[in-house]
Amino acid sequence: MARxxxxxxxxxxxxxxxxxxAQELHQHLRAAGRAVGLATVYRVLADLERxxxxxxxxxxxxxxxxxxRTGHHxxxxxxxxxxxxxxxxxEIERWVAxxxxxxxxxxxxxxxxxxxxxxxxxxxxx
Amino acid sequence: MARxxxxxxxxxxxxxxxxxxAQELHQHLRAAGRAVGLATVYRVLADLERxxxxxxxxxxxxxxxxxxRTGHHxxxxxxxxxxxxxxxxxEIERWVAxxxxxxxxxxxxxxxxxxxxxxxxxxxxx
DNA sequence: ATTCTTGCAAACTATTTGCAGAACA
DNA sequence: TGTTCTGCAAATAGTTTGCAAGAAT
Numbered sequence: 001m002a003r004x005x006x007x008x009x010x011x012x013x014x015x016x017x018x019x020x021x022a023q024e025l026h027q028h029l030r031a032a033g034r035a036v037g038l039a040t041v042y043r044v045l046a047d048l049e050r051x052x053x054x055x056x057x058x059x060x061x062x063x064x065x066x067x068x069r070t071g072h073h074x075x076x077x078x079x080x081x082x083x084x085x086x087x088x089x090x091e092i093e094r095w096v097a098x099x100x101x102x103x104x105x106x107x108x109x110x111x112x113x114x115x116x117x118x119x120x121x122x123x124x125x126x
Numbered sequence: 127m128a129r130x131x132x133x134x135x136x137x138x139x140x141x142x143x144x145x146x147x148a149q150e151l152h153q154h155l156r157a158a159g160r161a162v163g164l165a166t167v168y169r170v171l172a173d174l175e176r177x178x179x180x181x182x183x184x185x186x187x188x189x190x191x192x193x194x195r196t197g198h199h200x201x202x203x204x205x206x207x208x209x210x211x212x213x214x215x216x217e218i219e220r221w222v223a224x225x226x227x228x229x230x231x232x233x234x235x236x237x238x239x240x241x242x243x244x245x246x247x248x249x250x251x252x
Numbered sequence: 253a254t255t256c257t258t259g260c261a262a263a264c265t266a267t268t269t270g271c272a273g274a275a276c277a
Numbered sequence: 278t279g280t281t282c283t284g285c286a287a288a289t290a291g292t293t294t295g296c297a298a299g300a301a302t
Contacts, residue, residue: 004275004282023266037284042267058184061292062266076229087225095217096240103202103211105242112238114222116231130257130300149291163259168292187267188291 005036009044010053010067018084019057019064019077057113074112080121087114131162135170136179136193144210145183145190145203183239200238206247213240 012028013020022045026038045065048054057064057077066075066084074092075084092112100108138154139146148171152164171191174180183190183203192201192210200218201210218238226234 021266035284039268039285040283043282046268061187061189063187076225076231078231079233085229089221091221092218095215099202099213099240100242103242104245105202105204105240107205108240108242110238110240112236114225114231114234114236116226116229116234119230147291161259165260165293166258169258172293 003040003044003047005040006044006047008034008036009041010048013054013065014067016082018082019059019066019075020082021059021062021064023062025065057111074114076114076116078118078121079115080117083118087112129166129170129173131166132170132173134160134162135167136174139180139191140193142208144208145185145192145201146208147185147188147190149188151191200240202240202242204244204247205241206243209244213238 008029009025012025012032016025016028022038022041025045026036026041029036029041045054049056049065053067054065055068055075057066057075064082068086072093073086073088076087077084096108096110134155135151138151138158142151142154148164148167151171152162152167155162155167171180175182175191179193180191181194181201183192183201190208194212198219199212199214202213203210222234222236
């Protein structure tokens, strides 16, 4: 099951930190001299997503992946550099559970993402 | 500035309710006998998004649009039929503001989406 | 007549897939 | 040797754009 390049890809994603696109990962791997194909990057990421090894997000039509092994949580993401910091907030989880119960919805899941410009990035040019 | 078909497209989106893709809107318009082009649908939606006339979300690679004029809020979306109900929760807004302040991030925005299967849809087949 | 908008088709971008060969057991 | 994994290139799917023609003023 474990693809041959899984390790390599996961560690690259971990090293980069935060949310990265498949294309971005591919470029970094290439730059590092590891000639992995873009298709393989996508294949590994798909496996990881299915198995819960990465969290995904979306930015303007492209899927972003983040190496997370800390279970369910949310992120504060820098839109400039992609860095992310984890947010774990029971308060929010409780609120979601309450909303779900009250609404009659089943199989409820949620996405929470806070985006901004981190302290070490220049202000967005706009 | 207002595109000729803006009204038509907005009302279709409003009638359908919830989050819909550009393609979905286009099909409905066609079915209703209004021969608007897909490109126009995208163009109008892009304008609306820029001007805050619609909220956007993403599902598996495609962008979804929802007609909203109620200012900032979040949604509880049915993954089966696309229906959405508004959630307005000061609790969450306060939390986001606090996180932003404490983190040193600037220009902070956030996305919160709660997904599930609504009471009138069959359970997801999985 | 001039300006703005539209539809079509071609162009793009991100992602997926078919397939022959390489890597591994 | 048989199976799995990979890279490449071709195929997809959603979205954007160039452009000539149509609608509005």
